[in-house]
Amino acid sequence: MLSPSGWAEVPCAACGTRVRGLAWGEICPDCRARRASRATRLARRISLPATLLVGLYVALRVPLSVPLARIYGVIAVLVTYIVVRKVVHRVTMEWYSR
Numbered sequence: 001m002l003s004p005s006g007w008a009e010v011p012c013a014a015c016g017t018r019v020r021g022l023a024w025g026e027i028c029p030d031c032r033a034r035r036a037s038r039a040t041r042l043a044r045r046i047s048l049p050a051t052l053l054v055g056l057y058v059a060l061r062v063p064l065s066v067p068l069a070r071i072y073g074v075i076a077v078l079v080t081y082i083v084v085r086k087v088v089h090r091v092t093m094e095w096y097s098r
């Protein structure tokens with residue numbers, strides 16, 4: 001729900017600081033940045049081991065005699081890092097908003 005036409009100061013849902021133009025139930029930019037920072041840190045901590053595991057699997061299980069399979073393995077490692085990081089970041093942001 002939007003604040004009354006954006007001119008009223010509405011308290012932040014997390015810290016209670018009154019911010020002009022904030023919608024009811026939303027958090028202020030400072031709290032959002034703090035949550036994003038924590039979510040990014042956690043996403044990095046989870047995505048790096050997951051990427052390492054996929055990299056280990058590719059290094060040990062994909063045959064060297066098939067170069068194209070190695071290329072796809074490297075692509076899978078990169079995609080794993082990106083997808084796991086995005087998912088963990090998103091889930092963490094939702095989790096911290098409770």
Ligand SMILES: [Zn+2]
Pocket residue numbers: 012013014015016017027028029030031032
């Ligand atoms: Zn706040």
